[in-house]
Amino acid sequence: MIPPDPDYVVRVQTSFGRQQAMALLGAQMTEVRPGVTEIVLPFREELTQQHGFVHAGIITAIADSACGYAALSLMPPGVGVLTIEFKVNLLNPAAGERFIARGQVVKPGRTIMVCTGEVVAQRADSTQQTVALMQATMMVVRDRPTVSD
Amino acid sequence: MIPPDPDYVVRVQTSFGRQQAMALLGAQMTEVRPGVTEIVLPFREELTQQHGFVHAGIITAIADSACGYAALSLMPPGVGVLTIEFKVNLLNPAAGERFIARGQVVKPGRTIMVCTGEVVAQRADSTQQTVALMQATMMVVRDRPTVSD
Amino acid sequence: MIPPDPDYVVRVQTSFGRQQAMALLGAQMTEVRPGVTEIVLPFREELTQQHGFVHAGIITAIADSACGYAALSLMPPGVGVLTIEFKVNLLNPAAGERFIARGQVVKPGRTIMVCTGEVVAQRADSTQQTVALMQATMMVVRDRPTVSD
Amino acid sequence: MIPPDPDYVVRVQTSFGRQQAMALLGAQMTEVRPGVTEIVLPFREELTQQHGFVHAGIITAIADSACGYAALSLMPPGVGVLTIEFKVNLLNPAAGERFIARGQVVKPGRTIMVCTGEVVAQRADSTQQTVALMQATMMVVRDRPTVSD
Numbered sequence: 001m002i003p004p005d006p007d008y009v010v011r012v013q014t015s016f017g018r019q020q021a022m023a024l025l026g027a028q029m030t031e032v033r034p035g036v037t038e039i040v041l042p043f044r045e046e047l048t049q050q051h052g053f054v055h056a057g058i059i060t061a062i063a064d065s066a067c068g069y070a071a072l073s074l075m076p077p078g079v080g081v082l083t084i085e086f087k088v089n090l091l092n093p094a095a096g097e098r099f100i101a102r103g104q105v106v107k108p109g110r111t112i113m114v115c116t117g118e119v120v121a122q123r124a125d126s127t128q129q130t131v132a133l134m135q136a137t138m139m140v141v142r143d144r145p146t147v148s149d
Numbered sequence: 150m151i152p153p154d155p156d157y158v159v160r161v162q163t164s165f166g167r168q169q170a171m172a173l174l175g176a177q178m179t180e181v182r183p184g185v186t187e188i189v190l191p192f193r194e195e196l197t198q199q200h201g202f203v204h205a206g207i208i209t210a211i212a213d214s215a216c217g218y219a220a221l222s223l224m225p226p227g228v229g230v231l232t233i234e235f236k237v238n239l240l241n242p243a244a245g246e247r248f249i250a251r252g253q254v255v256k257p258g259r260t261i262m263v264c265t266g267e268v269v270a271q272r273a274d275s276t277q278q279t280v281a282l283m284q285a286t287m288m289v290v291r292d293r294p295t296v297s298d
Numbered sequence: 299m300i301p302p303d304p305d306y307v308v309r310v311q312t313s314f315g316r317q318q319a320m321a322l323l324g325a326q327m328t329e330v331r332p333g334v335t336e337i338v339l340p341f342r343e344e345l346t347q348q349h350g351f352v353h354a355g356i357i358t359a360i361a362d363s364a365c366g367y368a369a370l371s372l373m374p375p376g377v378g379v380l381t382i383e384f385k386v387n388l389l390n391p392a393a394g395e396r397f398i399a400r401g402q403v404v405k406p407g408r409t410i411m412v413c414t415g416e417v418v419a420q421r422a423d424s425t426q427q428t429v430a431l432m433q434a435t436m437m438v439v440r441d442r443p444t445v446s447d
Numbered sequence: 448m449i450p451p452d453p454d455y456v457v458r459v460q461t462s463f464g465r466q467q468a469m470a471l472l473g474a475q476m477t478e479v480r481p482g483v484t485e486i487v488l489p490f491r492e493e494l495t496q497q498h499g500f501v502h503a504g505i506i507t508a509i510a511d512s513a514c515g516y517a518a519l520s521l522m523p524p525g526v527g528v529l530t531i532e533f534k535v536n537l538l539n540p541a542a543g544e545r546f547i548a549r550g551q552v553v554k555p556g557r558t559i560m561v562c563t564g565e566v567v568a569q570r571a572d573s574t575q576q577t578v579a580l581m582q583a584t585m586m587v588v589r590d591r592p593t594v595s596d
Contacts, residue, residue, distance in 0.1 A: 056213050061209070135536060
């Protein structure tokens, strides 16, 4: 997949920087490649549910952003991407020092982009475990200035 | 559906109070009935994605908590509920003054609980619109003290 | 929801009649209303999986057709609908004398239609039970003659 | 993943042979490995929807069986597997000479097995294309003789 925008990395990172929710969670974008992105979220107690694991919605948030920006990396400037829907399986409790969400485009389309995502937990003992698997559908939005980039 | 625990409201609300992620987002549980809960999240800019709407993962977080606690309301004390998976359709941009997530159990089982959730946006002009629809699967966890309640 | 095509019932039923898979299964369309359809499938042993229940894929097939035609009922002539994705929860074993799939549009959009479906089993003793719940996303296809109606 | 049953291939194939729905569709199991199976379905007009592509429910049926038997291959004798839910993205029209469904276990658990599946279409010109992507959740069923194997 070849991005039509040579400046896709900057455009994706700039857009990610506007996601205030990612700042609230403490997530950072660590990689942008054509059709692929990676987001890292360090563990914080403020992110947990009642058992002390990171909340499934928070894990979903970084997976969704990773998938959405994987799709956006393949768009020309001024074209936006909206999440239509996703499905997430939570494979293991989200325990760990940090969480790495990877999103990738598996089917680029003119109107619909299908992406898969996974979130891996890195433990203090250097082991890691997949905690979530996402399958997501994105819609390409053209000519709507409020939903560009 | 009749909760086996007469104190289910307190038990659910206490558990919700331990979800630090809900406090971080600013969400509050506003209703607990047998197999049904409601969570309210006021809009804040810190919750938004790049277009100014509330992030899909945040919307998912309150829908997941609403569904999970709908399931927990039907459990006896000491029994926990874990989200196995969910699917969310995002029907409209999450714009509004506040967001109300409603979760309900549609199929209570001994091991598996199936729930549906929806998130409704309330606008400044008093109109409202459904922004998300969830279909979720929860697992009942017995005899595992770290995942109780 | 008001169908733009006054002849939507005939158009939907004609298209359903072209679904050879429905004939193979023995399914019939029994109702078409604006944004809603119903398909009935009598039990046959040829439809079963290894435990004697109707195969989940077969149950999905009638739910998908019911949802797709619910969407098509709201389209003008010559415009087609394609299933992008669906998620199905199987709530109870698909045992019964016949199975009734109901599909309905919950969010009609210009490009994307979101539908929900359910399949109910009717038992010999006149009881009935929901066996499947679907949440589906359809894409509206214009100006593509091979995918019309 | 090491199957606890050394005769898992025969047990899986025997169970698949009891799925009358697979015979009705004309599907055959062509491979069984630990945590992985493959099912092949030749194109027939009887399997199509209104545009001449194989019906999404039929594509789902072979993907579901492939995933279910991938899970069953890892079970001891007498233990059954039930599909709780799945989500399917339909990436391309199901056109081709034959369709190959591959299912694999991505997270084996004591009670819950998570599987992914894909269906690839083989065209007359020897090209192939992924037509569907499944993410599925299976439940392990012990001590219930009517749902064994």
